[in-house]
Amino acid sequence: MRHVALYQQPLTTTLADHPYIEDFLSSFGLPVAASNNSLEHYLDQLNPDLLEDLGLSREQLQRSLDDFLNGMLALRKPLDKVESLTIIGGHNKSGEAEEVELTLQPGEVTCIVGPTGSGKSRLLADIEWVAQGDTPTGRKILINDQVPDSQWRFSTEHKLVAQLSQNMNFVMDLTAEEFIQMHAESRLVTNPQEKVAQILEQANMLAGEQFCPDTPVTALSGGQSRALMIADMAFLSKSPIALIDEIENAGIDRKKALNLLIREEKIVLMATHDPILALMGDRRLVIKNGGIAKVIKANEAERRNLQRLEEMDNQLLALRNRIRSGETLEQL
Amino acid sequence: MRFLTVSGPPSSGKTSVILRVIEALQARMHKIGVVKFDCLLTDDDTLYAKKGVLVKKGLSGALCPDHYFVSNIEACVTWGKENGCEYLISESAGLCNRCSPHINDITAICVIDNLSGVNTPRKIGPMLKSADIVVITKGDIVSQAEREVFASRVKQVNPGAVIMNINGITGQGAFELTSLFETASDIDTLKGKTLRFSMPAALCSYCLGETRIGDEYQTGNVRKMDMEDNK
Numbered sequence: 001m002r003h004v005a006l007y008q009q010p011l012t013t014t015l016a017d018h019p020y021i022e023d024f025l026s027s028f029g030l031p032v033a034a035s036n037n038s039l040e041h042y043l044d045q046l047n048p049d050l051l052e053d054l055g056l057s058r059e060q061l062q063r064s065l066d067d068f069l070n071g072m073l074a075l076r077k078p079l080d081k082v083e084s085l086t087i088i089g090g091h092n093k094s095g096e097a098e099e100v101e102l103t104l105q106p107g108e109v110t111c112i113v114g115p116t117g118s119g120k121s122r123l124l125a126d127i128e129w130v131a132q133g134d135t136p137t138g139r140k141i142l143i144n145d146q147v148p149d150s151q152w153r154f155s156t157e158h159k160l161v162a163q164l165s166q167n168m169n170f171v172m173d174l175t176a177e178e179f180i181q182m183h184a185e186s187r188l189v190t191n192p193q194e195k196v197a198q199i200l201e202q203a204n205m206l207a208g209e210q211f212c213p214d215t216p217v218t219a220l221s222g223g224q225s226r227a228l229m230i231a232d233m234a235f236l237s238k239s240p241i242a243l244i245d246e247i248e249n250a251g252i253d254r255k256k257a258l259n260l261l262i263r264e265e266k267i268v269l270m271a272t273h274d275p276i277l278a279l280m281g282d283r284r285l286v287i288k289n290g291g292i293a294k295v296i297k298a299n300e301a302e303r304r305n306l307q308r309l310e311e312m313d314n315q316l317l318a319l320r321n322r323i324r325s326g327e328t329l330e331q332l
Numbered sequence: 333m334r335f336l337t338v339s340g341p342p343s344s345g346k347t348s349v350i351l352r353v354i355e356a357l358q359a360r361m362h363k364i365g366v367v368k369f370d371c372l373l374t375d376d377d378t379l380y381a382k383k384g385v386l387v388k389k390g391l392s393g394a395l396c397p398d399h400y401f402v403s404n405i406e407a408c409v410t411w412g413k414e415n416g417c418e419y420l421i422s423e424s425a426g427l428c429n430r431c432s433p434h435i436n437d438i439t440a441i442c443v444i445d446n447l448s449g450v451n452t453p454r455k456i457g458p459m460l461k462s463a464d465i466v467v468i469t470k471g472d473i474v475s476q477a478e479r480e481v482f483a484s485r486v487k488q489v490n491p492g493a494v495i496m497n498i499n500g501i502t503g504q505g506a507f508e509l510t511s512l513f514e515t516a517s518d519i520d521t522l523k524g525k526t527l528r529f530s531m532p533a534a535l536c537s538y539c540l541g542e543t544r545i546g547d548e549y550q551t552g553n554v555r556k557m558d559m560e561d562n563k
Contacts, residue, residue, distance in 0.1 A: 027454040027488050028461075055430050055457030055529060064461070067491035121504060129508050136359075136507065153508070154494045156483040162476045171447055171474050182450075183477040186484040225475075232477045 003069055007040040014039050020188070024068050028061065029054050075157045075188055082106065082160075082240035083144050085127070085267055090138025092291025093119070098139070100292045102285075106240065106265040109258060111278045113271075114287030120271050123287060124243050127269070128161045129153060137290060162237040164229055165245035170217035176200060176228060177213035183236055195235060202260060203231040208251040223251015230257045234264040244270040247277065249313070255280065276313055279306040333413050334516040335420045337433050339459050340443035341452075342425045345469035347376045348500030349443055350421055354383050355503070356510035357419060365417035367408045369401050369424035369433075376423075386415055397424065398431035398531050405433070406522040413520060419513065432459035434528040439516035445470040446482050453485045458529035461490050465512060471497045472504075 006014055012034040015022055021039070025032045032042060043062065051057060084105050089098030104110055112120050119137070126139045130152045133140050142148070143160075152160045172179060180199050184192040204210050206227035211220060220228065226247060233242055242261050247254050247270075258280055261268050272278055279302050286294040319329060340346045347368075354364055365386040368376050377389040388408060392400035401424050412420035424433050426442075434440035442463035444452065447470050453460060460466065466486050471479050483495055494512065498505035536542075536552035 024488055027485075029454075052530070055432070055461065057529070060462060060529075064489070064491050068488065071487060071491050121502060125504055125507070134511065154496070156480075156487050156495050159480075163471075163479075164476060165472060167473050168475050169473060170478065172450065172478060179477070183481055186481045229475050229477070232475075237476060237480065 003066075003073075006069065008038045010036045011039055011042060012036065018069070018072070020072055021065075021069075024065065028056060071157060072188075080144070082267070084142075085241065086142035086145065087123075087127070087292075088140040088142065089292060090133065090135075090140070092137075092289045092293075094289060096291065098137070098291040100295065102292075102295060104267050104269075106267055107262045108283075109262065109268040109270060109281040111270050111272055111281035111284040112287060113273060113278065113284055118287045119290035120287050122290065123285070123292070124161075124163075124269065124271070127241065127243075130160065157238075159239050161241045161243055162233050162239035163243045163245075164226075164233060166248065168225075168229065170220065170225060170228075172217060174217060175214045176203075176211065176217055176220070179217045180228075180232060180236070183232060187236055187238065189236070199228070199231045199235050202235070203228040206230060206253050206257050206260070208253070221251050222248065226252045227257070230260060234260045234266070240265075240267060242266040242268050244268065244272075246270075246272050246274065249274065249276075276306065276309050279303070279309065333409075333417055333420055333520070334439075334513065334518055335409055335412070335522075336422070336439045336441060336513060336516050337435060338421055338423050338441045338443060339426050339433050339463075340467075341429075341445075341448065341456070342427065344443045344445045344448065345467075345498075345500040346423050346425070346443045347379060349467055349469060349498050349506070349509070350423055351379060351383060352498070352500060352503040352506035353421075353510050353513060354380075354385055356507050357513065358383070358385075362418045363416055365412040365415060365420045367405075367412075367420070367422045369397065369422065371397050371425075371427070386412070386417060396431075396531075396534070397427055398433060401433050402527060402531065405435075409519070409522045419516075426456065426459040428532065429455055429459070430457045430532045432457060432462060432527075432529055432531075434458065434462050435522065436526050436528055437517055438519070438522075438525065439464050439513075440528065441465045441467060443467045443469060444486065446474045446479060450478075450481055450485050453482075453489050456489075460486070462528045463490060463493055465509070466490060466493045466495045467498050467509065468495065469498055469500050472499050472501070 015034050022032055084103050086103045089100035091097055112123060114120055122137060126135050126137055127141055129135060130141045130148050131139050132147065151158060177196060180196045181192060184195050189195050200213055207224045209221065211224050247257060254277060270277060278284060282298055284296040285292050322329065338346055338350055357364055366380045367388045368374055369390045371392050374389060377387045380387040388411060390404055405422060409420060426432060440463045442460045444460060444466065446468060468483060486495055496505055496509055498509055534553060536554050537550055542549050
């Protein structure tokens with residue numbers, strides 16, 4: 001689709017309405033300034049030798065710009081809300097039918113349990129790929145009770161799934177504030193400052209120890225990093241599904257972290273063997289030999305035990321703090 | 333025979349990604365060949381051979397690696413065809429960021445990693461900007477936010493490409509990438525095909541082995557930096 005008006009009106013208007021065009025051109029090493037000339041005129045007068053040096057051709061640049069504009073304009077359109085995600089069973093590694101049909105809704109937490117190699121990752125990958133019987137498990141995934149548009153598979157703007165796993169680290173050399181700012185800009189949110197402040201505040205509420213906006217992200221502790229990643233995922237990621245691979249029990253309030261994602265209406269899937277996290281979920285999928293072998297619904301007795309587990313956990317936490325402050329544990 | 337070119341900066345994970353795809357293709361009983369291009373040395377051919385695929389190794393040595401690639405690729409395709417391969421994959425590193433092995437009408441894949449930094453996509457030329465599929469690796473060790481920023485930067489310089497995150501270690505995403513391999517164009521020969529973009533040129537005394545530094549030793553296609561504007 002060509003956006004004719006956009007190419008023919010004066011650059012002053014085009015750049016004011018679509019500031020990202022300037023960013024696009026500068027990422028190809030091409031400076032552009034507002035003027036009365038049109039974007040088309042600007043592209044036509046580019047020196048072919050300069051383009052050759054940049055490894056570009058006029059046609060390719062034009063094609064990329066068209067694709068880019070289509071993507072940007074799509075990003076402005078609100079996305080169909082994901083009201084439900086349905087997993088229709090396929091078969092396990094031995095070819096036995098997986099007799100499951102399961103519907104997950106926003107605000108629900110589903111835990112995935114099973115030994116390493118049992119097929120947890122494959123289940124998460126089936127969801128991410130919106131499998132239609134075309135993966136090794138033969139599973140089908142429906143969104144809002146329908147076979148979803150294939151845009152979910154390849155779109156970078158509208159990714160279905162945001163992921164958080166144990167080995168993840170920040171690698172950018174930026175402060176926490178700059179970092180979130182950069183993420184907000186890449187998502188084209190309308191009120192970046194407000195979002196950044198909100199995320200930093202929430203992350204600090206989750207983290208055991210406070211950090212400042214100007215702390216470099218690489219200097220955050222494990223718990224602070226997790227807290228910032230979860231707050232960012234809750235408020236900035238457009239993906240309606242959050243996949244979490246274990247939240248370690250250090251320096252982060254895991255209950256608050258999950259509640260934040262629930263409040264932001266994410267469908268949460270969490271691979272965990274931690275009894276507290278597992279009992280916080282609405283249900284547990286037991287994965288065996290590549291298939292969902294069982295679905296356990298959280299029941300009253302388990303909920304009651306959750307309280308006890310939390311007490312035990314708090315006792316351990318208190319001991320941990322005593323160690324941190326240099327005390328001895330001769331008396332528990 | 334379906335032929336695909338895979339390229340990407342050094343150490344971005346090209347070999348790992350191809351190995352994971354090979355596993356998925358082998359599960360579908362396909363016969364596969366790989367041509368590995370490198371400069372000085374590579375042991376990757378043994379990794380491929382271990383998977384039971386047909387391997388050809390090409391070392392460019394003292395020649396420009398991408399010029400070496402384009403002078404040999406037609407013969408490689410013939411070799412793959414004669415050996416009955418159903419898939420032939422060429423792997424080459426883009427060393428100067430300006431060259432690219434991608435060929436018109438042949439599915440072109442660029443592998444780039446999340447650790448290379450958010451400014452890297454804009455520094456890579458046609459190898460990334462004209463690829464059909466961009467594979468982003470090492471997503472398991474950086475945050476979701478960094479993955480999103482990196483993918484949006486890739487999208488900015490190649491908005492038409494299919495962008496996929498693949499984990500070269502666990503293979504997450506490789507199955508999905510393989511389904512795109514199955515749609516690559518089926519060819520018998522590269523005769524008559526053209527590169528997507530011309531390769532950077534040099535034809536100067538240093539191409540012919542000159543080592544001495546100084547204006548008097550420079551002949552041929554030489555370009556000078558502008559030293560005046562900063563005064």
